[in-house]
Amino acid sequence: xxxxxxxxxxxxxxxxxxxxxxxxxxxxxxxxxxxxxxxxxxxxxxxxxxxxxxxxxxxxxxxxxxxxxxxxxxxxxxxxxxxxxxxxxxxxxxxxxxxxxxxxxxxxxxxxxxxxxxxxxxxxxxxxxxxxxxxxxxxxxxxxxxxxxxxxxxxxxxxxxxxxxxxxxxxxxxxxxxxxxx
Numbered sequence: 001x002x003x004x005x006x007x008x009x010x011x012x013x014x015x016x017x018x019x020x021x022x023x024x025x026x027x028x029x030x031x032x033x034x035x036x037x038x039x040x041x042x043x044x045x046x047x048x049x050x051x052x053x054x055x056x057x058x059x060x061x062x063x064x065x066x067x068x069x070x071x072x073x074x075x076x077x078x079x080x081x082x083x084x085x086x087x088x089x090x091x092x093x094x095x096x097x098x099x100x101x102x103x104x105x106x107x108x109x110x111x112x113x114x115x116x117x118x119x120x121x122x123x124x125x126x127x128x129x130x131x132x133x134x135x136x137x138x139x140x141x142x143x144x145x146x147x148x149x150x151x152x153x154x155x156x157x158x159x160x161x162x163x164x165x166x167x168x169x170x171x172x173x174x175x176x177x178x179x180x181x182x
Contacts, residue, residue: 024152024181025049025056034161034175035080035101035140036062037127042080042177052148053093058082072109076125078102082142091149095159097142104135130167138165148181155181 025046032039035058042060046052063077082099105125125131131138144159157177163170 023050023052023150024148024155025052025054027148027155027179027181029155029157029177029179031060031157031175031177033173034159034177035082035099035142035163036060036175037078037080037101037103038062038064038076040078040080042179044084046086052150053086053088055083055085058084058097058099070110073107075104075106077104080140082140084142086146086148091147093146093148095142095144095146095157099140099142100137101140101163102135102137103131105131106134128163128170128173129165131165132167136165138163144175152182153180155179 025048027044029042029044030039031042034040036042040060040062042058044056044058046054046056048054059079059081061077061079063075065073065075067073079102080099081101082097084095084097086093086095088094103125106121106123108119108121110119123134125134129138141162142159144157144161147156149155155178157175159175161173161175163173
């Protein structure tokens with residue numbers, strides 16, 4: 001019986017030691033600005049789960065719905081998706097990547113001085129660049145810094161996120177993120 005307990009304890013210690021040596025290749029974070037435009041909540045993972053400095057994918061969602069009484073409502077949905085590469089050591093990494101963000105915008109309102117049954121809607125959104133009719137897709141690039149503790153915990157990102165679409169290129173959009181790596 002004592003040898004059985006000893007084997008279980010040794011196996012458990014070995015399992016815990018192996019688990020403690022795993023690197024944090026996944027994270028969840030909130031980003032203000034960046035590829036999600038106003039803000040987004042994101043999940044990020046590395047394709048090679050054995051090392052942080054590798055290729056990965058990030059996907060998220062952001063948006064809001066605001067109703068101003070009976071006369072106006074605004075809805076927006078953004079879904080950023082990017083392929084990224086981390087380059088660095090220990091907990092400091094340079095991040096480079098590119099991808100696309102799906103954008104859906106709708107503003108409904110009753111013109112001033114008209115009865116409540118008259119409703120007008122626009123799908124044109126002018127945020128940084130003229131998006132034109134939405135839903136639409138915009139291109140995004142990513143150059144930035146990411147801090148990831150090797151064993152997980154608080155993670156921080158800051159990046160330059162140039163965006164582009166059929167109406168132009170905006171090189172000076174930025175993002176900042178806070179989250180948890182595991």
